[in-house]
Amino acid sequence: MLDKVIKSSGLFQDHCHVAQNKLDPWKIEPSKASKDCRNFIREIVDNLDLQPNPEKPVIALSIGDPTIYGNLSPSPETVKAVISIIEEGLCNGYAPSTGYDYARAAVADYLSYDGASFKSQDVILCSGCSSSLELCITALADGQRGHNILIPRPGFPIYRTLAETIGVDVKFYNLIPENNWKIDLEHLESQIDGNTAAIVMNNPSNPCGSNYDEEHLRNFLEIAYRKRIPVIADEIYERLVFPGQKFVSTASLQSQVPILICGGLAKRFLIPGWRLGWIAIHDSTGAFENVRKALISLSQRTIGSNTLIQGAIPSILQNTPQSFHENLSNVLALHAQIAFDYFTVIPGLTPFMPEGAMYMVVEVDLKHFPEFESVLQFAKRMMEEESVFCLPGECFQITGFMRIVLTVPQEVLEDACERIAEFCNHHYME
Template identity: 30%
Template sequence: MPHSPLPTRESLREVRYDIRGELSRRARELEGQGRQLVRLNIGNPGAFGFRAPDHLQAALTGHVHASDPYTHQQGLPLAREAVAAVHRERGTPNACAERVFIGNGVSELIDISLRALLNPGEEVLLPSPDYPLWSAATILNQGRPVYYRCAPENGFLPDPDEIERLVTPRTRALVVINPNNPTGANYPPELLHRLVDIAARHGLLLMADEIYDGILYDGAEFTPLAPLAGDVPCLSFGGLSKVWRACGWRVGWAVLSGDPLRVGDLHHAMDLLGAMRLCANVPGQFAVPAALQGPETIRELTAPGGRLHASRQAVIAGCAASEHLSLVAPQGALYAFPEVMGQAAEGFDDQAFALELLETEDVLVVPGSGFNVPGSRHFRITLLPEAGLVREVFTRIDRVLSHRAEAAARRQVA
């Protein structure tokens, strides 16, 4: 007898991850037809010819023979100590290996930490735009995302007073993504101090997504949150994926700081959840000391003359040359978040625009609404392609937007 389809978790209906969503599936179909696409939807350095530094590769391959057994659920002691040492140098209070968790990328640690923290219906303050994994992990762990605006007219920086007005008795955590994905905003110390004060007044956990901490442009400086937080509970996330261009190795870390008496239960909960998945990928963990104690390799890419700097400049120039685009120049991370303006923005549907760009110009971007921005006129692109390809991409983008502006003008005349 026929059976109805197996039901799935209802909360998945509220989850979106447009970075690898329907547009990406359509892109695979087009590639299957022989189309050559420019995929600007994912910050995946290896897909654009970047490699993990040689000394990281040597550390990984040189320890394959020692990678067969499970390790401690929080990670290899030598990897955890290397992370703790960096945080001690930054001034993170009580930084030690026992407070470091190694995971299969930051993504897994975000999920574990929210699962350890949240009871049904409790709230997490998230930026809008956000990195959508944060929203998804909050929902799937029975929490409720509450968004604070990061408006382009304020450089995509939040208003602390607005954030504090959003706090309720059910608020548990305040998430800070700095440097920011998708906007490239870099948070100044005075803003971070105000966010710490909010968390202190309301008993919130600070969750600092700092995976892009070394990717900065034109003199911008990164300020870590944990040293400012002091005794306020804080989880700081980092990893090998971006600064060290080793996305596929799936090595991330989280450092728990703050008053030991306040964070003890959260530490035990995260340790339990980590134990239930046994341990993170072991071979990649051997590269953590090499990364954190070895030569620095990202600045040659982000400094003037470097590849990432040149691509960023090409994005800035492409937006400046277009009558249809506005851009807050990214100060950090691997992305830009242009906004469509003028006649091209009339009746704008960011999903329809992204699909048209894909179908007609072979360029895949992520619509701004995929980052939980209602009524978005933005789209996200990565800075990873060579500058010449970036310039070509903006020629294609401008062609689509010009057609849209012309159609809007015709409608006005009619």
Template identity: 30%
Template structure:
């Protein structure tokens, strides 16, 4: 039977495909060290779990408003107002089952077929996937190693056309760990305002920062009304399986995004939203401990990668990823590209990583090869994984 044509334009998230491959090898008796999946290895803090359990026991298990329960929308509004230095009201908040729906709903709500969306490349693959899905034109914005994987604002300006509808930003960034400076954000804001363009700002790693200071483009005067601020609970509170995220947008767009949610899943699970209230309003000690541990792991993995022949690794400012340049390693091993190296490490070294092409098609003229490693795993695994990579690459 024939499927709808639009499905041919829908991409995927390759981390889950690699995970399936890893699981098959593990089932066959192999011991794999995995740096593939971007998921904190910490448990959800106890106070948050108990809040969710309590909500179930109190029978908070019925339908809720599509935009989210008032208590969580109020908590998010207060949190964003405090951390971004802007005034946010609950009617500018939409709660969703995970942060991904905000990407999906934003692009569907704002972008028509044939219009253009600028997105970071390398970047989270779902951006490009949804842009293609709606029939719009994806316009990649290269993130270059020589700029610490930040944005070349002049190049961004050159990409603007009369069809540009949306610019997507992600800081701290997946997969590179790079961060946008306040100066860069101010320049991007100027471009957005001058050309009347929306900005989707993916800030899911905003609390996982090691060096420098996190800035949101929504905090810049004139930007709150044209910014869709995306955040969630998966990374900060180790709540990936809970599926809880949100968007902060102007009230008019918030109504339309909530209407899309009504059509899609009715609402986000009610008892999970009460856990979200506790996450934002309760103690933050567990988050602080997690970030301290991630920083130690970052330093460990960066030092280890830079001691492997043919690899050089930028020290990321945030998130829990490293994006080492493996061009020389590929050349030394006679491998075509990072995808070939990823397979080589998996089957010869029992180490799972992701190739550059899991994060978008290469930019025009891009010749370097990269891998992404998530250090959301124990120090013991990092040490063992680095040992295996070194032995496999150096022989």
């Protein structure tokens, strides 16, 4: 009886119509921001369709994770600091979106040296340095207002990813290879226009391994001050420089330029997966009054960074011995020298000796490798024949170069260099 009532009332037909609709395929369009988000390294590498030589184990000199081979590990003090926080059980809940005040104070104290001075309220803790960069770019640049930011070439491609995802244009300023990859200051200034919202500066540099001295930084900051353009200083490799080098933070120069300094634990403390980064606000003139508020608002999107690492960060920063940092620098400098010595005598290659960070850039003279139209092709074939992969310069907006990572074990690095030499000797032509 109930079935008859349903059918006679038309409810049965409506139900069937709804059921039929459920079977119809759906096509949901993603947001513009998601479609505009591009990983430029993955786009290039994935299109190479890399196939290693099955007779040789793969050596990846392309991955910027210093822990990947297990030869570089965090200090025992760093590990114990986190274990203690876990055992205490006091950092399992939510923290303020900008971070625990005592953790922010520890970072402020860590960054206050060589004349730079920070307080806890100048620090915002983030989920890794990439999150720090995202907040800074978003706080300063607005795609709807036609803003652009200036980024280095060559440079880490995430700057472009973060900007273009929110509709902000990027313009490139050149680094000069024959001048230790210093900034081409004339070119930088020529790129600034009325819509430039910020200059991103990376020191020490990925991919170049350059370390800017005080004079060069002052000349850079003088342009920013004169043009009234704030700076986003990516200093994730701060103090990770080779013996005989000195790292100079932009905050130590008292330039009166408002600077957002991005950093974190990832590289110098060898814990990239722990995802603890920071923004340090350097602003002697009060220009960032509203930007401070914007950064706090933006930090609320993720409700703060990893609380366990926040709880451990005072101990990590205070108790990690200087000998740990010195040993890391010595290892990287040794590996850089080994690679440099190899590549110097390989025909068709010109290495550029780094001064810090974890990378070396090598120029590939394609005139002597005429079967390859680009370093992309060069890198692909080298993977196919020798199972060694280096990131081509196209990943960093330059052609004719490749980047190698120096964090692999020494014996692996030497094996890779020998294979690269064999490849180049086989394909080189006068």
